[in-house]
Amino acid sequence: MQNVDPRSYKEPSSNVPFLQSDSGANCNAASISPEPPLFHDRNAPSRDHVDLPRIEQAVRVILDAVGEDPDREGLLETPARVARMYAEMFAGLKSDPGRHLAKVFTEEYDEIVLVRDISFCSMCEHHLLPFTGRAHIAYLPSGKVVGLSKLARVVEEVARRPQVQERMTQTIADLVEQRLSATGVAVVCEATHSCMTMRGVRKPGSLCLTSAMRGAFRDDPKSRAEVLGLINREV
Numbered sequence: 001m002q003n004v005d006p007r008s009y010k011e012p013s014s015n016v017p018f019l020q021s022d023s024g025a026n027c028n029a030a031s032i033s034p035e036p037p038l039f040h041d042r043n044a045p046s047r048d049h050v051d052l053p054r055i056e057q058a059v060r061v062i063l064d065a066v067g068e069d070p071d072r073e074g075l076l077e078t079p080a081r082v083a084r085m086y087a088e089m090f091a092g093l094k095s096d097p098g099r100h101l102a103k104v105f106t107e108e109y110d111e112i113v114l115v116r117d118i119s120f121c122s123m124c125e126h127h128l129l130p131f132t133g134r135a136h137i138a139y140l141p142s143g144k145v146v147g148l149s150k151l152a153r154v155v156e157e158v159a160r161r162p163q164v165q166e167r168m169t170q171t172i173a174d175l176v177e178q179r180l181s182a183t184g185v186a187v188v189c190e191a192t193h194s195c196m197t198m199r200g201v202r203k204p205g206s207l208c209l210t211s212a213m214r215g216a217f218r219d220d221p222k223s224r225a226e227v228l229g230l231i232n233r234e235v
């Protein structure tokens, strides 16, 4: 592998094909071969849009710029690992999380459906550091319900983008409202932001709560109070 001098670094061609690392002079072809999946998840978002060789190059530049030696043994595989990590963390960028809500069941149930404590790990778009926590999703069906796991799949996929927590919360609420024609939607997210705990202001334990209310949960105070009571209820 060659050393990348940050001062002479040039943007590589943006049309480097996925996994064809031999077009990038600083990339190790063997190290970016995809590992065979343990199982095939037909719901998994595509990672094909991520340009692994360019990420590898960039990570080498960063290592060099912070005073590290990207060619020392312990760091040799790091650029490829980081590239795969970003592919995984940002796998939701080019997918449509709403597709998980396409299959519905006809059911004459119009009371609250709530799935609480859906864990997620997303990336703060300001520092590219993780923010992790739980999402709670409630909706009022109008003749159709969705498989409960699909709500968690939506969270999982929306989370895999660089973003702010507010946008993530609203995106989930909009998807559920639109795809299920729900008459009410409540989404509450609570998360710890690494950019506030491990750097900067350094406040471990700080928690950020965001909510997005739609339909009856936005307009009717009683419905709103009922759903927030369920979300906050001790079990």
Ligand SMILES: Nc1nc2c(ncn2[C@@H]2O[C@H](COP(=O)(O)OP(=O)(O)OP(=O)(O)O)[C@@H](O)[C@H]2O)c(=O)[nH]1
Pocket: 124, 125, 126, 163, 164, 165, 166, 193, 195, 196, 200, 201
């Ligand atoms: N509203 C919102 N802000 C966020 C989120 N994630 C990170 N931030 C904030 O983004 C802000 C970026 O502020 P800047 O002043 O541009 O960057 P900075 O100098 O690194 O800020 P500090 O974190 O205060 O050191 C910080 O206040 C972060 O706490 C989020 O999901 N929502």
Ligand SMILES: [Zn+2]
Pocket: 124, 125, 126, 127, 128, 129, 193, 195, 196
């Ligand atoms: Zn941040």
